[in-house]
Structures are given as C-alpha cells and as structure tokens.
Amino acid sequence: MARPVTIQDEDILKAAREVFLERGMRATSVEIAARARVSPGILFKRFKTKEALFRAAMTPQGDPEHLLPIDLDARVGKGSVEDTLVELGTHLMDGFSRFIPTTMMAWSNRQEPEPAARAQHPIVGASERAAKRTRKVADYLAAEARLGRVREGDFDIVAQAFIGALWHHTFLQVMLDKARKQPASQQAYVRGVVHALWSGLAPERPSKR
Numbered sequence: 001m002a003r004p005v006t007i008q009d010e011d012i013l014k015a016a017r018e019v020f021l022e023r024g025m026r027a028t029s030v031e032i033a034a035r036a037r038v039s040p041g042i043l044f045k046r047f048k049t050k051e052a053l054f055r056a057a058m059t060p061q062g063d064p065e066h067l068l069p070i071d072l073d074a075r076v077g078k079g080s081v082e083d084t085l086v087e088l089g090t091h092l093m094d095g096f097s098r099f100i101p102t103t104m105m106a107w108s109n110r111q112e113p114e115p116a117a118r119a120q121h122p123i124v125g126a127s128e129r130a131a132k133r134t135r136k137v138a139d140y141l142a143a144e145a146r147l148g149r150v151r152e153g154d155f156d157i158v159a160q161a162f163i164g165a166l167w168h169h170t171f172l173q174v175m176l177d178k179a180r181k182q183p184a185s186q187q188a189y190v191r192g193v194v195h196a197l198w199s200g201l202a203p204e205r206p207s208k209r
Contacts, residue, residue, distance in 0.1 A: 016057040067133045072140035089190035096170040
C-alpha cells in the first residue's frame with residue numbers, strides 16, 4: 001500500500017505567502033488550500049485560524065540569529081574592505097527584494113496583538129533584527145579601524161547610511177516591479193554606495209615630507 005503524501009508546513013506557508021501577496025487578506029482558506037494542494041481542514045488543523053496562518057506566512061524565513069549573509073567577523077583584516085562591503089550589500093539587496101513585499105503586507109494588515117503575542121509579531125521581530133544587523137556592520141568597521149584599514153569615525157551612522165541606502169533603493173525597485181530583474185545594475189548601485197562612503201572611510205595616507 002502506498003504511503004499517504006505528507007505535506008510540510010513550509011510548503012503550506014510558501015503557498016499561503018504567494019496567495020496573500022496576490023490577494024491580501026481577501027485571500028480565502030479555500031484559495032490557499034488549492035495552491036498548497038491540501039484540504040482547507042489541513043490548514044486549520046495546523047494553524048487554527050486564517051490570522052495565525054497569515055502571521056506565520058509573513059514571518060521572515062530562516063534562522064533569526066543569522067543576521068547577515070556573510071560572516072563579517074571572519075573577514076576582519078582580510079581582503080579589501082570595499083570588496084567585502086560590496087559583496088555584503090549585493091547579498092542584502094537580494095534578500096531585501098524578497099523580504100520587503102512580505103513586510104509591506106504584514107504592516108498593511110497589522111492589528112494590535114495580545115500582549116503575549118506582541119513580541120512574536122513579524123514587524124516587531126523584523127525591527128529587532130534590523131537593529132542588530134546594523135550593529136554588526138558597525139562592529140565590523142570598528143574592528144577594521146583598529147587595524148588601521150579604515151579611518152576612525154561614527155560607524156553607527158555609516159552602517160545606517162549603508163544599509164538604509166540599500167533598503168530604500170530596493171523598496172523603490174519593488175514598487176516599480178523591477179526587483180531581482182537586473183542583478184548587474186543592482187551590484188553597480190552597491191558599488192556606487194560603497195564608493196561614496198569610502199571617501200570618508202579610506203585610511204589617511206601618511207603625509208610626504
């Protein structure tokens with residue numbers, strides 16, 4: 001006898017995310033179940049309510065402790081700081097192009113959650129991760145400054161300017177439906193941002209006498 005097909009929660013959430021992004025909260029459990037190829041009863045057995053399914057689908061995927069796509073601690077003192085920032089920025093923009101649509105959907109359909117659930121709300125979690133991500137970039141630049149590879153400065157501001165420029169550009173690309181369609185131009189934009197910041201980060205050269 002053939003084993004019954006078991007669908008994973010990740011497959012249901014992927015289908016729900018797609019339908020919610022297309023239809024918003026107007027999406028019905030029947031539509032989501034059809035996309036996931038399961039019965040509506042399966043949805044409610046696993047997620048209880050449509051609102052619970054929405055929160056789960058809109059929550060950023062992946063390890064919440066994995067804040068950045070590359071290990072900046074391992075890059076300190078190695079290679080070019082500019083190249084590291086370009087690589088980091090390119091990966092971040094790719095992630096932002098997937099994350100921004102779900103964040104916009106979660107924000108537009110936000111409700112005041114119960115106190116116990118407030119800390120688990122996707123928007124709250126995203127804000128906390130964004131702050132930690134900026135902190136890690138600032139810490140990386142500070143470590144490079146201690147080695148003399150970067151000029152001393154306010155690295156919190158530099159990190160916010162760096163990530164903020166990438167986020168804003170990606171947001172506009174998402175709104176114009178151009179995100180992830182022009183990877184070459186995205187990398188060129190990242191290089192431009194890094195080049196602009198580098199004028200204030202490049203270590204000072206010893207004066208010639």
